[in-house]
Amino acid sequence: MSNRREFLMKNASTAALASAAVLTESSHLAAQEKPAPAPPYIELVTFRLHFGSQMDRLLSWLEKRVVTILQKHQLGPMGIFTVDVGPHVPGVVFMLSYPSLAAFEAVVAKLGADQEWTTAYAELEAEGPPFFRQDFSLLRALPFSPPLKATTASEPVHKIYELRVYEASTFRQLDFMHQRFHSGEIEVFHQCGIHPSLYADTFFGPNLPNMVYMIPFESEAHREKAWTAFRAHPDWKAIAAEWMKKSGELARNISSSILVPTSFSMIR
Secondary structure, three states, rough: OOOHEEEEEEEHHHHHHHHHHHHHHHHHHHHHHHOOOOEEEEEEEEEEOOOHHHHHOOOOOOHHHHHHHHHHHOOEEEEEEEEEOOOOOEEEEEEEEEEOOHHHHHHHHHHHHHHHHHHHHHHHHHOOOOEEEEEEEEEEEEOOOOOOOOOOOOOOOOEEEEEEEEOOOOHHHHHHHHHHHHHHHHHHHHHOOOOOOOOEEEOOOOOOEEEEEEEEEEHHHHHHHHHHHHHHHHHHHHHHHHHHHOOOOOOOOOEEEEEEEOOOOOOO
């Protein structure tokens, strides 16, 4: 009887361990099979301005009216920058992130039905045109992009952000560009003091296909030092040579803008 009891106890324990192992493996496989969250979309609006009063008027409106209204709808983080160097000076760049296209469409509908928003826009135009052109792009963050987030009180405030746009000849070349960044270029960036806060493709906008990324810097001197170190880095030279053989020149045009975060920008 005791031998039978020991046999049953032993085998019960073995069965329990086996069941636990199966459940653990099943949970692990389920976790592996769970689809990754969809990348967010980033609205990028550039206001082209005339020299004169438009800059002060627009910035005051964005700070006192737009930020308040968008926070009411629990939107953010918002990045609001003036263009220091770029193809359109003076200018203001506005950024806002959405978890999905559906969320973007929902916000458009909410603002369209918000009387405060309608009133605010009428106030902006009361003294004449507040800008002479408004350019719009919708970006889709890449899987290897950090999340776009507000700068916390404990983090340093960056003096400038560099916004770079790499235009590819075809979508196949754009995919090669993604692979090049993800397979070594980003690591070299980090070694040289370059830490982009966003990598994205332009989903809707001009000069498609293209990839956009944004880099915070402590100063212009920091930027120059970092890019000088990157261009001279032997790993980058090897990566560039390898991809040139594999796919040819990936960026047919590169444009760069230097942005300065405003005092009320959540991304600083």
